[in-house]
Amino acid sequence: MGNDVVPFKVAIPEADLADLRRRLAAARWPEKETVGDWSQGVPLEWLRDLCSYWGDGYDWRRCEDRLNAHDQFVTTIDGLDVHFLHVRSPNPDALPLLLTHGWPGSVLEFLDVIGPLTDPAAHGGDPADAFHLVVPSLPGYGFSGRPSGAGWGAPRIAAAWAELMARLGYDRYGAQGGDWGSAVTIGLAAVDPGHLAGVHLNFLMTGPGGDLSDLTDEERDALTAMAEFQEWGGGYAAQQSTRPQTLGYGLVDSPVGQCAWITEKFHAWTDHDGDPYTALTRDQMLDDVSLYWLTATAASSARLYWETGLARPSRVHALSSGLGVTVPAGVSVFPREIIRPSRRWIEHHFSDLRFYERTDRGGHFAAFEQPALFSDQVRRAFRTMR
Secondary structure: OOOOEEEOOOOOOHHHHHHHHHHHHOOOOOOOOOOOOOOOOOOHHHHHHHHHHHHOOOOHHHHHHHHHOOOEEEEEEOOEEEEEEEEOOOOOOOEEEEEEOOOOOOHHHHHHHHHHHHOHHHHOOOHHHOEEEEEEOOOOOOOOOOOOOOOOOHHHHHHHHHHHHHHOOOOOEEEEEOOHHHHHHHHHHHHOHHHEEEEEEOOOOOOOOOOOOOOOHHHHHHHHHHHHHHHHHOHHHHHHHHOHHHHHHHHHHOHHHHHHHHHHHHHHHOOOOOOHHHOOOHHHHHHHHHHHHHHOOHHHHHHHHHHHOOOOHHHHHHHHOOOOEOOOEEEEEOOEOOOOOOHHHHHOOEOOEEEEEEOOOOEOOHHHHOHHHHHHHHHHHHHOOO
16 A cells, blocks of 8 residues: 555445344343442443344444545555544645544544534634544554554554654644543654644643642542542453453454443443433444444454553553653543543643643543533634644
């Protein structure tokens, strides 16, 4: 393929969808949990109900059509095929913006923000806030290639993204990310600062450092949430950071297992009062789960944790310190995010923080859960950087 940028359309074979339905119908289920909540994981009846709909009611072709409504491409960078959406604004002076997802997300998270960001005037906004969007699938995720060798951590992905933007002819651009997209975006600030107008993050792994004196109420709440996550919420990361291949055998073979592994995070990390369907619909959840299932990327996506060592004790400090971001930056903190840093915690690592806001709703999957609010945050952050 060389440096060619080749048009791409999603076309999952009907046989793959029939196989999914067959596996769901033949699933072997464990006994019911011994508690009345989600503290042992996804409740049996909740998951059985969702998987029943997945097998008899859910329409993958609807999701496929939504993806194919946008221009998609594949190009080879550093020996790996990279899939991406490329949606240009009707405003020729729009700022190019790279949007990067994380785990267990995908490019699907951004479908509802494409219109507001590329054509703000058509969505009640200012035409001057328009972006040309580039939305890639991370290596090992979705329709991008699966690395056949080690080494594809966030820094290498950032270098690939810099090459992608150059290949598309964008000399100056912005970058936005949450979850792993945040790590890749911070990596871009290191490898391609001369071409970056700025970055916007909706997730950031940082804390107060060693100084716990004079904490605000918000900072104390953030530390309490981080401690709760470390106690009860980090098991998935420990597994993916140490034995992603072992995990992959079960998830690539069992759609019920894949569904549970992902939807547990939709429950834990979204903003709701007990019913995760008030944050994301069944179809939104199953669109994302189906993408992982139909591309068989449970193991390859989990390897990004292994590459980075996210949950390994020897790597924790290195991942949350020494960020040293010097490009213009903005950060939005959503109230049900896993880590909710204060402005002063961030300013230890970002020398040019131009935008910081705490929103009143939303969680880890900000663009997926709250597309209008996310779009507004991105627009206003980049007004300070254009």
